[in-house]
Amino acid sequence: MSKKTIFISVAGILLLAFIMATVIYKNHTSTLQGASGGRDQGVFERQGAPIKGPADAKVTIVEFFDPACGTCADFYPMVKQLIDQHPGKVRVMMRYAPLHTGSDEVVKMLEAAHLQGKFFQALEILFNNQHRWVVNHVSQPDRALGILKGMAMDHDKLAADMSQSEVNRAVDEDVQAGRTLNVKATPEFFVNGRPLPSFGFEQLERLVKQAVDETY
Numbered sequence: 703m704s705k706k707t708i709f710i711s712v713a714g715i716l717l718l719a720f721i722m723a724t725v726i727y728k729n730h731t732s733t734l735q736g737a738s739g740g741r742d743q744g745v746f747e748r749q750g751a752p753i754k755g756p757a758d759a760k761v762t763i764v765e766f767f768d769p770a771c772g773t774c775a776d777f778y779p780m781v782k783q784l785i786d787q788h789p790g791k792v793r794v795m796m797r798y799a800p801l802h803t804g805s806d807e808v809v810k811m812l813e814a815a816h817l818q819g820k821f822f823q824a825l826e827i828l829f830n831n832q833h834r835w836v837v838n839h840v841s842q843p844d845r846a847l848g849i850l851k852g853m854a855m856d857h858d859k860l861a862a863d864m865s866q867s868e869v870n871r872a873v874d875e876d877v878q879a880g881r882t883l884n885v886k887a888t889p890e891f892f893v894n895g896r897p898l899p900s901f902g903f904e905q906l907e908r909l910v911k912q913a914v915d916e917t918y
Contacts, residue, residue, distance in 0.1 A: 745879050747795055747897050750872065752821040755785040755793030760917040763912060765790065765886075766880050766890040769808050770841045770907035774889045775829040780903050788914050798876040799888050804841030806873070807864075811847060813872050814863035820855050827853060835895070 746764050765781065767774040785792050798809040808828070815824035828835070828846060835845035851857055863869055883892070891898055893909045894917070 745882050746892050747798070748797060748872065748875055748879070751876070752796045752816050752825075753793050754782065754796075754822060756790050757793065759793040760790055761788070761792045761894060761913045763794045763906075763910060764797060764892045765794060766797050766876070766883075766885045766888060768799055768801050768888045769803050769825065769828045769886045770802040770805045770832065770836045770839070770845075771811060772832065775832055777889050777903065778826075778829055781906075784907065784910050788910070791914050791918055792910060797879065798873050799880045799885050799890065800873070800877070801886075801888060802836070802839060802841050804843055807843035808835075808841050808846045809873055810864045810869050811843070811850060811860065813869045814860045814866075815850070815853075816854065817863050817869070818859065820853065820857050823853060824850055 722845050724815065747762065760899070763784065766776075781794055785794065798813070800806040800809045811827075812821055812824055815821050835842045837850060847861075850860070880890075883887060883890075883897075891906050893910075894913045896909060896913070898905045898909060
């Protein structure tokens, strides 16, 4: 076989490899964006959901969380930092994904606290005291409610609101959205409808920066 023939063969193989790599990359990117492509933005965001950051921010981090999730508690302060890193441009929307046993009742407490404008105070107290109300990865709603009694709010209203249709509807809507988006673990993040390429704070930070660069 001549050198020319060998050269042409090698060049052909390299070209084929490049084409295959390009196709694989495009398919991978399409898969990652599949959660947003073809779906209405309403599946990601819920009107009235708890929001931290400016209401008119063009970049929205949607976090599906479980208050009994240790990783959610670890990520919470870091996610808040992203708001400060991009002043006026980023907000965080919290949505319920009660995957731990017993957490379905605890998220109702949080939504009832939200009706009094106390969502984030209640969430931070529960995150800071997880060891007191989460036992072997199982939520203990009575203990969680007892911890929240240390907060300054109308506790009779909190208890009554937990069974209100408005609270149940908000929780059910988040749970259904989580199923639609295939949320199987928490925390799960979407940035302007885009999922993380892989889990990690650095990945979230990069995706937020990309969204800020695209929208501002």
